[in-house]
Amino acid sequence: MRMSRKIVAVLAAVAVAVLLPSPAQAHGQLAFSDPVDRSTLTEPRESVRLVFTEKPNPAAYFTVKAPDGTRVDHGWSGGEPKPLPSPVQELTLRDGNWEPQLYKTGFPAVIPVSHWPQTGVYTITYLSVASDSDKVSGEIRFDYQGKITAAPAGWQPPTNQPDPLLLGQTAPPQQPAASGNSVTVSATAPAEPDSPTWPYWALAGLVAAVAVGGVLVHRRRTAR
CATH class of the missing domain: 1.10.287 (Helix Hairpins)
Structure with missing residues (x-):
């Protein structure tokens, strides 16, 4: 018995x-977004922001879709690193052991929005690879109830697709992101298999x- x-x-x-x-799947994740997930936006804006615990990979892929699925994003750029509203805890590999580490600096990805064609639920998607080769992906959904704005002259929704590097979870070389909290990511962290x-x-x-x-x-x- x-x-x-x-x-x-x-x-x-x-x-x-x-x-x-x-x-290993907990590294380099989204810290917060503006607008936040499941929030309501009442005024049009020129861009949305996603803030990560490390600098987004240069090959990162972002989209912003209107309620009918039409894309209204056009590229993205890295914003100025700033202190996070509250520290984010992730795991860092040190001497073969996973140890909790507080990240206090946020690294933004600024995604311009061309126009606001409808009211309703908009979706931001992101796909990237962290410096330790872990996949970073997800989506943010928010309700837009502001003024309808027209598309710029000659506007064509983007049709670009994710870089094969992202789909294969292979990160291209990138410089370590500068941070005021002296946090480093171990280069020996094992990559997780895609499937x-x-x-x-x-x-x-x-x-x-x-x-x-x-x-x-x-x-x-x-x-x-």
Whole structure:
């Protein structure tokens, strides 16, 4: 009986470990956005901003889409690094161990918006690669309820696609971003594979099935 309980406990622990993200996936992420996610914007503006804990990769890819899916972005540029409103904790690899590190400086990506053709929910998407080769991606959605503005003369929605470097999670060389908090990123951090040979969800399902089977067998033996 004790042995069965130990087996079930070990299997459950393995399942949890499989489902938890790798610490390496926590580096170089979005600190905050302007406008913030799920907020309402009531005035048109010339650009939106995404602020990261390190300088965005030169090949980073950003889009801003109107409610009907039309893109209204046109390029992006890096803004002046500034202190974050509140420090962001991430994990840094030091001497083979993942240690918590507070990041106090934010590095903006400024994305110009050509015009505001509709009211409704706009979506900002971002795709980049951190300096340790981890993928950085996500989206911000906000409700625009401001004045409708016309497109610039000769405007054509952009059709560019992400750089293959981003899709392959291979970061081109870049200079370390200057920071006032003396935070450095280890160059020895291992790159995470884009898609593991054995999918995590399948492995977790197998472990869970084995655990459930062990419990059922134990109950049948006890019932006897």
